[in-house]
Amino acid sequence: MNSSEIIIFGEDAFHGMRDAGKLARSVLDFIEPYIKEGITTDEINTLCHDFIIKNNAIPAPLNYNGFPKSVCTSVNDVVCHGIPGMYKLKDGDIINIDITVILNGWYGDTSRTFLVGNCTPLARNLIETTKRAMYVGIDAVKIGGHIGDIGKAIQKYISTTPYSIVRDYGGHGIGNFFHGEPFVAHYDIGTIGAEIKPGMFFTIEPMINAGKYKCKVLKDGWTAVTVDKSLSAQFEHTVAITENGIEVLTA
Ligand code: MF3
Ligand code: CO
Ligand code: CO
Secondary structure, X not given: OEEOOOOOOOHHHHHHHHHHHHHHHHXXXXXXXXXXXXXXXXXXXXXXXXXXXXXXXXEOOOOHHHOOOOOEEEEOOEEEOOOOXXXXXXXXXXXXXXXXXXEOOEEEEEEEEEEOOOOOXXXXXXXXXXHHHHHHHHHOOOOOOEOHHHHHHHHHHHOOOOOEEOOOOOEEEOOOOOEEEEEEOOOOOOOOOOEOOOOOXXXXXXXXXXXXXXXXXXXXXXXXXXXOOOOEEEOEEEEEEEOOEEEEXXX
């Protein structure tokens, strides 16, 4: 289920979205201790799936536009939408786990990139930089400002690093649907886009590459990788706009 216009939600929606956001975040906390050398991405998928079901929720990715699994697992040069499978994590890998739950009809969407064992200084720095990029984006959100302010702030920050910002994927409106307006670019498209108003829900989820920004999708139709095979990291929060400004629902 998706939406092609920006929806301004009311009070009931905030309660539902806060609960969905908390659950999505708790799935990441639950899975973190399992992220070790030797576990397969499919085992991670099953653990998350069962946790979500036990909490009376539904994993949104499963069967979404034909996606075959319950979470996305994106390792090393995979930018996003990695499909869990038989790959065993090895020492030095980085892995993004992207969780989206549907709880009582409301969607919570969040991801983090984890280190597996001993990672290179580059991998560690890329992850820290990407997390900071997400917070720079969050801090750029102001009532009366524009969605374009987010990517503008992130690009200002990333331009001080050797890294690049993925352009093919962005954040999105969310609510009682998975993906809708507004599209949230993480690079500078100017101070444009929709005006930020109370009652909006959207995600901020920058993907940062150690090399060039270009991506391609593998033959499975989902897995997005960097063309130059460089490492890619991502962090994602779902946020709400209230009368007081931004509230991070998945924090
Ligand atoms: N959770 C992803 C996002 O942040 C979307 C995954 S779609 C899927 O928007 F089909 F790949 F699961
Ligand atoms: Co998202
Ligand atoms: Co996500």
